[in-house]
Amino acid sequence: MFDCGKIAIIGGGSWATAIAKIVVGHTHHIGWYMRRDDRIEDFIRLGHNPAYLMSVRFNTDEIYFSSDINKIVQQYDTLVFVTPSPYLKSHLKKLKTRIRDKFVITAIKGIVPDENLVCSEYFHQVYDVPYDNLACIGGPSHAEEVALDRLSYLTIGCADREKAHAFADVMASQVIKTKTSTDVIGIEYSSVLKNVYAIAAGICNGLKFGDNFQAVLMSNAVQEMQRFLQVVHPIERNVVDSVYLGDLLVTGYSNFSRNRTFGTMIGKGYSVKSAQIEMEMIAEGYFGTKCMKEINRHCHVNMPILDAVYNILYERISPQIEIKLLTDSFR
Numbered sequence: 001m002f003d004c005g006k007i008a009i010i011g012g013g014s015w016a017t018a019i020a021k022i023v024v025g026h027t028h029h030i031g032w033y034m035r036r037d038d039r040i041e042d043f044i045r046l047g048h049n050p051a052y053l054m055s056v057r058f059n060t061d062e063i064y065f066s067s068d069i070n071k072i073v074q075q076y077d078t079l080v081f082v083t084p085s086p087y088l089k090s091h092l093k094k095l096k097t098r099i100r101d102k103f104v105i106t107a108i109k110g111i112v113p114d115e116n117l118v119c120s121e122y123f124h125q126v127y128d129v130p131y132d133n134l135a136c137i138g139g140p141s142h143a144e145e146v147a148l149d150r151l152s153y154l155t156i157g158c159a160d161r162e163k164a165h166a167f168a169d170v171m172a173s174q175v176i177k178t179k180t181s182t183d184v185i186g187i188e189y190s191s192v193l194k195n196v197y198a199i200a201a202g203i204c205n206g207l208k209f210g211d212n213f214q215a216v217l218m219s220n221a222v223q224e225m226q227r228f229l230q231v232v233h234p235i236e237r238n239v240v241d242s243v244y245l246g247d248l249l250v251t252g253y254s255n256f257s258r259n260r261t262f263g264t265m266i267g268k269g270y271s272v273k274s275a276q277i278e279m280e281m282i283a284e285g286y287f288g289t290k291c292m293k294e295i296n297r298h299c300h301v302n303m304p305i306l307d308a309v310y311n312i313l314y315e316r317i318s319p320q321i322e323i324k325l326l327t328d329s330f331r
């Protein structure tokens, strides 16, 4: 059986904190890279992350913190990347250590900007990590609910089933059920697209559409997702599995969702800038929308919801006009 060895978390936000809680609950030791020394000092003094999920307490004797990514990468075998996608490259730029022999897991639900690659492809193409050493974490999982020990299902995707099972065992607990899959690329793309569709759901909410229409939007969103996945990575998958449809629904409906919240503000008439300033946290779907639009220029999939969200966020076309056009195309 594959052994994940020593596990480190890369990133200091809310999902990183929730994953750290899950992993250290099992292993009783983790490495943790955070970019800011002042955050690390405050974490050790307070016994919790000073800025995110502050209710989650840690035994800091079980954590080796460092703001030097190289120290963490040298000392740990499994690296779980949980930075927002727009910042991934800036952290990786500091790397002087090879990571091709590490077990690299991405919990990022975004695309690497400029490269327009999902994270596993980026690690493979730029850092030479073989696909068998690459995994992803997907599934409907708001960090806030994981922090509250509310039952959640996570799916670990990896081409190497033994590695997927090994990490799934590390994450499993009474409140976390884990599933495995070999569809890494499909899970990563669906995780990006559900953020775009959650922005659409938020926009419709801001425009005062009701639950009846939201359900039609979600039905059309999962069809759009399936059309895209079948073109970009055509394997047999069941798009109604929780890692695809479940994550779409939780992000589209939950008040915890940053993407839905961001969309709601846009629907109410906020500009993108003012919505981003007010949110303080990252709505990945804003960046994902542009990347997906560019990727779909090569894939030529019929994606009216993606197009509408792109036009609203990047072409400043009025949400009323774009959503009206969508309502005419929906089934």
Ligand SMILES: NC(=O)C1=CN([C@@H]2O[C@H](COP(=O)(O)OP(=O)(O)OC[C@H]3O[C@@H](n4cnc5c(N)ncnc54)[C@H](OP(=O)(O)O)[C@@H]3O)[C@@H](O)[C@H]2O)C=CC1
Pocket (backbone or CB within 6 Å): 011, 012, 013, 014, 015, 016, 017, 035, 036, 039, 051, 052, 082, 083, 084, 085, 087, 090, 107, 108, 109, 110, 141, 142, 143, 144, 280, 281, 282, 284
């Ligand atoms: N939150 C959730 O429920 C879930 C999130 N995810 C995914 O996890 C990933 C991480 O998101 P999440 O943890 O929620 O993020 P948060 O919004 O909670 O945290 C943002 C993180 O980004 C860092 N950051 C902010 N500005 C910069 C910058 N200019 N350069 C470098 N780093 C910066 C912050 O560091 P600092 O504090 O030092 O400013 C902080 O660590 C995303 O891809 C998201 O989609 C997946 C599942 C659930």
Ligand SMILES: O=C(CO)COP(=O)(O)O
Pocket (backbone or CB within 6 Å): 109, 139, 140, 141, 142, 143, 195, 198, 247, 250, 251, 256, 257, 258, 259, 260, 282, 283, 284
């Ligand atoms: O991915 C998530 C839930 O599974 C979190 O979504 P938000 O980034 O919209 O909060």
